[in-house]
Amino acid sequence: MRYLRNLRPDPTRLIQEKLSVAEELYALWGESFLSDPELPPLLEDYRQAVEASNQVMEEAGTFRECYICSVQDGQGCCKIGLENECTVLILLLNLLLGVKLPQEREVPGRCFFVGPTGCKILARPMLCRDYFCRRHYQKIPEAQMIRVTQVLNEELTLLYRITSLLRARLEFWTGDFLQELDLTGYT
Numbered sequence: 342m343r344y345l346r347n348l349r350p351d352p353t354r355l356i357q358e359k360l361s362v363a364e365e366l367y368a369l370w371g372e373s374f375l376s377d378p379e380l381p382p383l384l385e386d387y388r389q390a391v392e393a394s395n396q397v398m399e400e401a402g403t404f405r406e407c408y409i410c411s412v413q414d415g416q417g418c419c420k421i422g423l424e425n426e427c428t429v430l431i432l433l434l435n436l437l438l439g440v441k442l443p444q445e446r447e448v449p450g451r452c453f454f455v456g457p458t459g460c461k462i463l464a465r466p467m468l469c470r471d472y473f474c475r476r477h478y479q480k481i482p483e484a485q486m487i488r489v490t491q492v493l494n495e496e497l498t499l500l501y502r503i504t505s506l507l508r509a510r511l512e513f514w515t516g517d518f519l520q521e522l523d524l525t526g527y528t
């Protein structure tokens with residue numbers, strides 16, 4: 342975790358260090374988390390909330406605009422470095438949800454988690470889910486964008502609740518103050 346404190350870290354090394362910490366935590370505490378009285382129901386709620394968000398974004402057409410922007414226009418905003426919006430706790434959450442995390446950047450110049458069909462992780466940082474650009478606001482009616490934001494609220498609230506719970510449990514079990522698990526580390 343020392344690398345998290347560097348002022349100008351290499352984004353690939355930084356995310357790889359976070360991945361290795363998350364995997365170590367999962368190996369040590371994964372079973373305890375999955376038999377916790379509070380966590381598994383929250384994981385299921387979160388999974389459903391992500392599906393609900395995806396559905397409303399699909400209906401509104403935000404994914405379509407991002408596809409045109411990224412694939413057809415060759416732009417897109419999932420750029421290198423943005424992977425570090427993922428904290429160790431968000432990576433750990435993905436592992437608890439059964440996501441197989443990549444170990445290498447697949448597309449040069451793009452986010453570590455970009456794959457041939459888009460983002461490869463299920464639990465994504467708030468910035469990735471709640472960022473809409475001018476293109477969206479120009480092409481999608483305001484009422485639909487408001488609806489998207491309203492539905493996303495459930496997912497993002499659960500993301501905060503779950504990552505807070507993960508950190509609280511780890512701090513209780515280890516007796517350490519684990520603020521670094523919540524840092525992006527690249528700003």
Ligand code: SF4
Nearest residue numbers: 406407410417418474
């Ligand atoms: S959010 Fe905007 S800039 Fe980013 S990929 Fe979607 S359309 Fe493109």
Ligand code: SF4
Nearest residue numbers: 419423452455460469
């Ligand atoms: S949505 Fe996924 S691929 Fe895009 S920046 Fe976020 S984590 Fe990376």
